[in-house]
Amino acid sequence: MECVAAIDVGGTTMKGGLVARDGTILYAGRRPTPRAEGPERVIAAISAFVGDLSRPRTGLRPVAVGLAVPGLVTATHAVFSAAFGWRDVPVSAFTDVDLPVVLGHDVRAAGEAELVHGVGGQDLLFLPIGTGIAGAVVLSGSSYGGAGGWAGQIGHIPVRPDGLPCACGQRGCLAAYASAGAIAARCGEPSAEHVLRRVRQGDEAAAEVWREAVEALALALATYTLLLDPALVVIGGGLSLAGDALLEPVRARLADRLAFRPAPDVQASRLGGHAGLLGAGLLGWRA
Amino acid sequence: MECVAAIDVGGTTMKGGLVARDGTILYAGRRPTPRAEGPERVIAAISAFVGDLSRPRTGLRPVAVGLAVPGLVTATHAVFSAAFGWRDVPVSAFTDVDLPVVLGHDVRAAGEAELVHGVGGQDLLFLPIGTGIAGAVVLSGSSYGGAGGWAGQIGHIPVRPDGLPCACGQRGCLAAYASAGAIAARCGEPSAEHVLRRVRQGDEAAAEVWREAVEALALALATYTLLLDPALVVIGGGLSLAGDALLEPVRARLADRLAFRPAPDVQASRLGGHAGLLGAGLLGWRA
Known part of the structure; x- marks a missing residue:
């Protein structure tokens, strides 16, 4: 089944999963965010998580990756995050898998999920x-x-x-x-x-x-x-x-x-x- | 010169004029808003003002009418105004001149004027x-x-x-x-x-x-x-x-x-x- 790999990077926990187009969560897991270990380690942990989510699972084939992160974010850069000490981190730094990747702001992405999959409006x-x-x-x-x-x-x-x-x-x-x-x-x-x-x-x-x-x-x-x-x-x-x-x-x-x-x-x-x-x-x- | 007839209907004063596309005010005048005389009288005063502004002046030919009013407004109706006691007044009530007429919210229209003709942004x-x-x-x-x-x-x-x-x-x-x-x-x-x-x-x-x-x-x-x-x-x-x-x-x-x-x-x-x-x-x- 077609799906995307998705990670919501919170201050203490990363929630990752495989999500179908209709919002069905086909797989979900959590990992700690190694925030205390510095900016690079958080990036490396995200990259490892993306890699694991993108590994072929029976019948599940991620076609893209979505990363929701805090701070100032564009689709291509994590411009600034006080929480993680990031400055101008390009989206390519977050993964080495060969899939299209889009970054977004964590709370705004969650708000859009409410719109699409939740209460609507x-x-x-x-x-x-x-x-x-x-x-x-x-x-x-x-x-x-x-x-x-x-x-x-x-x-x-x-x-x-x-x-x-x-x-x-x-x-x-x-x-x-x-x-x-x-x-x-x-x-x-x-x-x-x-x-x-x-x-x-x-x-x-x-x-x-x-x-x-x-x-x-x-x-x-x-x-x-x-x-x-x-x-x-x-x-x-x-x-x-x-x-x-x-x-x-x-x-x-x-x-x-x-x-x-x-x-x-x-x-x-x-x-x-x-x-x-x-x-x-x-x-x-x-x- | 091509222009539009424009009236900003305030609580006590109506400001009317002829405005060129680049925001040049070619003619401007003021009249009292007869608010104390009831909803109908305000509408009639606006209609008379539009009529006067639309009368041919040397070289000035209004091609449309813009009316900025308070309250709840769509392009075609003054839906509700507590100030004037209006409810669902259609744009056609505000004039009998044969020109296209558009209604809008007074403060929002002024804000857009700031954008277009003022500070920009x-x-x-x-x-x-x-x-x-x-x-x-x-x-x-x-x-x-x-x-x-x-x-x-x-x-x-x-x-x-x-x-x-x-x-x-x-x-x-x-x-x-x-x-x-x-x-x-x-x-x-x-x-x-x-x-x-x-x-x-x-x-x-x-x-x-x-x-x-x-x-x-x-x-x-x-x-x-x-x-x-x-x-x-x-x-x-x-x-x-x-x-x-x-x-x-x-x-x-x-x-x-x-x-x-x-x-x-x-x-x-x-x-x-x-x-x-x-x-x-x-x-x-x-x-």
């Missing part, structure tokens, strides 16, 4: 919430990258102008309140899931952190809605697994924040943890 | 600041309207979550701090120009209102920059006439608010009060 915000918060700004059916390729940094918009300090150096960023990482850290818990458990047990301190996360999201989504009038907001990433405990209060507070216009629908991603891999797959099919 | 925010604050979100060379036509309402994004009440029913809106109307009202002055005069005379209360306006603009522009990565912000409308008294502190505070990325350039419109009329002209040339 033309004008939406795809908002994966995990350790941090990113955004894919999908306008008229495609992800918008901005003048310089840096659009979508919704995690660092100032929702509370003089609020909590953020690791980015600013104050009051959305991510300082509403990332799964921040929610966990503010409660001294290992994960947002642990915080949610305390909320459900009636813990008032945890409930307050959760409410502040919800309010920060409502503020950011109100701003996004007023600026860009999306039909839909799709929340992905680990925090979306909280389901209605997150979505219901966010919908309610978003509607409250918008006095003179209706709120867009807010849904959880239907692709679960696969949006990134399917996004990389779309890049491959584009090759 | 592909990815920018055009931000006219007057009685209120609007925005034209220009992406990859054209104005973006959103899923339902309501994009660009940057005047009502919550820059101070629990801040000043706004006439729109929300709190902490950009316009509640930084519109020329709000700046004047907060100081009990007839105009923002009067406030600026007090600032220059060392009046501390006026200076504080001005600083809060600058900070609100910096917050809104930081948010816009992080979301959409524009190359340029063009401030128009009456407040842009404040020049460096506005632009210099806004540039400085915007750069301060952005910890990890450069700020886009912030300029005043080069079209002065003509952006709206030239935008209506572009609509006419599109016909």
